Amino acid sequence: xxxxxxxxxxxxxxxxxxxxxxxxxxxxxxxxxxxxxxxxxxxxxxxxxxxxxxxxxxxxxxxxxxxxxxxxxxxxxxxxxxxxxxxxxxxxxxxxxxxxxxxxxxxxxxxxxxxxxxxxxxxxxxxxxxxxxx
Amino acid sequence: xxxxxxxxxxxxxxxxxxxxxxxxxxxxxxxxxxxxxxxxxxxxxxxxxxxxxxxxxxxxxxxxxxxxxxxxxxxxxxxxxxxxxxxxxxxxxxxxxxxxxxxxxxxxxxxxxxxxxxxxxxxxxxxxxx
Numbered sequence: 001x002x003x004x005x006x007x008x009x010x011x012x013x014x015x016x017x018x019x020x021x022x023x024x025x026x027x028x029x030x031x032x033x034x035x036x037x038x039x040x041x042x043x044x045x046x047x048x049x050x051x052x053x054x055x056x057x058x059x060x061x062x063x064x065x066x067x068x069x070x071x072x073x074x075x076x077x078x079x080x081x082x083x084x085x086x087x088x089x090x091x092x093x094x095x096x097x098x099x100x101x102x103x104x105x106x107x108x109x110x111x112x113x114x115x116x117x118x119x120x121x122x123x124x125x126x127x128x129x130x131x132x133x134x
Numbered sequence: 135x136x137x138x139x140x141x142x143x144x145x146x147x148x149x150x151x152x153x154x155x156x157x158x159x160x161x162x163x164x165x166x167x168x169x170x171x172x173x174x175x176x177x178x179x180x181x182x183x184x185x186x187x188x189x190x191x192x193x194x195x196x197x198x199x200x201x202x203x204x205x206x207x208x209x210x211x212x213x214x215x216x217x218x219x220x221x222x223x224x225x226x227x228x229x230x231x232x233x234x235x236x237x238x239x240x241x242x243x244x245x246x247x248x249x250x251x252x253x254x255x256x257x258x259x260x261x262x263x264x
Contacts, residue, residue, distance in 0.1 A: 004254055022175055025214060029246040035254065130253040132140075133261055 004129040005036045010045035011133065014064065015055055020048050021063050023134035028066075031073035038077040038128070039070075040121060045134075046084045049095040049113070064096065071100035076112040083118050137161055138252035139171040142263025144179035145194035146187070151180050154262040155197055162205050170208040170252040171198075173241075175263065178216040181209065183238035195238055202240030209241045210248045 008027055014020045031037060041049060048064070055062040070076070078098060085091060098112040116124070125131065139158055143150035158168055173180055185195040202209050211221055220236070223243050227235040237243065253259045 006250070006253060018175065022215060026174075026246050026249060030250045033247070033250045033254070035250070130259050131261075132253075132259075133263070 003035055005038065005127060006030060006130045006132065007038045007040060007125060007128040009040045009042065009125075009131060009133045010048055011043045013044040014048045014050075014053065015058055015060055019134045020045070021061070023132075024063065024066055026132065026134075027070070027075060028073060031070075031075055036077075037075050038079065038124065039075065040079045040081070040124065042081040042084050042121070044084075044088075046080055046088065046090060046095075049080065049098070050090075051094060051096045067096065067098060070098060071112055074100070076100035076110070077114075078112045079114050079116050079121055079124060081118055081121050082115050085115065135161075135258065136167045136169055136256045138169045138256035138259045140249065140252070140259060140261045140263070141171065141173045141177040141180060142175045142261065144176035145185065147176075148264070150262040150264075151177065151194050151198075152192075154260075155194070155201070157260060157262070158207070159201060162201075162207075168205070168207055169256045170210055170248060172249045172252055173209070173211045174215050174246075174249065176219065177263070178211045178219055178221045181211045181216070181221055181238055181241040182236050184236050199238045199240040207240070210244045211237070211241055212249070213243050213245055216243055 010023055012019045053062055053064040092115050099109045100112050101107045102110050139154050141151050141154045145151050180195055182195055187193050198209055201207055222232055222235045223237045224235045
């Protein structure tokens with residue numbers, strides 16, 4: 001099967017609409033297809049990765065722990081736009097730690113999240129074959 | 135060129151399904167190939183056979199069925215998105231113990247793998263939605 005570069009662009013808050021949850025469902029299924037997978041979080045999408053989420057007052061499912069499984073699915077290219085974080089008064093420390101184990105480096109635990117500028121993210125987008133916006 | 139189409143919004147509330155339909159019809163008319171049309175999020179609501187729009191308006195759902203019949207078009211509703219929103223084919227309805235199915239002709243229920251495959255097979259995946 002031909003290998004392509006898939007980028008999932010997450011632009012919306014985790015709650016208030018279903019896009020974030022259903023995006024994550026596509027990512028998890030897509031991870032089984034042995035394509036190169038990259039995730040980007042921009043605009044309100046950066047809220048999806050916030051630490052200590054509690055959706056109990058909303059009565060909706062808190063699916064944020066699922067992001068921690070991404071490393072096990074070899075999804076470890078996760079880019080968060082710096083400008084989106086700063087506009088919302090957030091920093092990388094506010095995000096949940098997402099890591100993966102590098103098989104080629106004695107299973108060293110490495111950070112999956114990379115905070116990049118809008119310009120750097122544009123370059124990453126430019127390199128992709130398939131873009132899915134959520 | 136080989137196109138795959140993704141429709142992420144339901145009929146009437148949002149223009150996504152209309153735009154996707156017009157793009158798909160125009161691409162076929164111009165001799166391009168459509169690998170698959172994949173309906174996700176509220177887009178699965180395009181696959182109901184129970185929609186009854188006013189007679190002086192377009193029939194968004196029926197139009198997809200007609201296009202599928204004319205061009206052997208593959209119209210796929212995501213199973214997880216469809217189950218949440220009450221779009222069931224005969225098998226799904228039976229399995230869930232429901233008294234009816236409601237899938238329009240030409241539509242099929244399948245998994246998200248069909249979306250990834252559509253992205254792999256096509257030269258371009260075109261997404262219609264917000």
